[in-house]
Amino acid sequence: MVQIVPPALDRLIRDLSRLPGIGNKTAARLAMNILRRPSAEARELASALSELHDSIQLCSCCFTFSEDDPCVICADPRRNGALVCVVEQPGDLLAIEKTGSFHGHYHILHGVLSPMDGIGPGEIKVEALMARINSGTIREVLIATSSTVPGEATASFLIDLLHNKGVALTRLACGIPMGMDIKYADRHTLARAIETRTNAE
């Protein structure tokens, strides 16, 4: 069979389709688009990719991606180091930072417990969290794992592990999203919102 797709294009399609959520068709569409545009844009993207890992490391305290160690959040004296928010991934940190409502530190687990995939406490940053708590400066741990089955399982595990360590344990409130019509809320969310109803006065 004749090679219709030029090898250089085929290689890029194969590489792109390794990314999450990018199937073969999307990879082909992206690669064709990159090829149609000026080569300077492809080179800019190439250079951004090759320099990525060189300049970024994990903060040795909270394990977020950072150019400095400690990261800008851990190093910021205006932030409250006694309050630590535990999240699954660095992207969750960014989502919380965008709210402007959190002024503590973070702890990135880099995953969730998932026994089926062989991911136990040793595979995520649980031991380092224990060490931070044992160091004695933390007063409250806000567990902000996702409201998914593995996220909830990880939260339960952390609550069991930390309940007698002398720190307050809190979770993100669960309920009706802002601006959502109640009749469109799914019944589990609505049930949770009723059970955890707050005082309106």
Place this chain on the structure above:
Amino acid sequence: MVQIVPPALDRLIRDLSRLPGIGNKTAARLAMNILRRPSAEARELASALSELHDSIQLCSCCFTFSEDDPCVICADPRRNGALVCVVEQPGDLLAIEKTGSFHGHYHILHGVLSPMDGIGPGEIKVEALMARINSGTIREVLIATSSTVPGEATASFLIDLLHNKGVALTRLACGIPMGMDIKYADRHTLARAIETRTNAE
């Protein structure tokens, strides 16, 4: 405001979000994923990107992306050069090649007519198509632009332009997709399928 996202990561997110169908959130998700994986994978993708434009050019006959000129299709003596399929983009050529049902040559327009975007016949490869037809070897032109408003407008324009050039003009059949339940077909497709019904005997 403190820069929470490391500049190298921010740059990659910005570059990725220039790709079609990749918004800021998807770009951030992809960039985080690339960062979590071995740096060798990012370097491989970078190298594929930087070598892309160097080795690929347009075939001077059909204008598809190719490492050689003419491309493997135009150069293949077993293919029928008297039948030329006109498509919008190189990706359409790949889709048709995958069917294994077409054994002629191609002509890539690299776009569709779109007066609102300032794209007239001069911006797509229409003149080169005329030159190929005038050279006298072509007997049939299969117009395979998409079944969209600009695709149909481009097809109409080509039909007007070529109707007295001594070549047969054909179009892809339009109708019910294979395996589709009729009750789920949209009414325009169903209407077209009825109007262009074929003899079943």
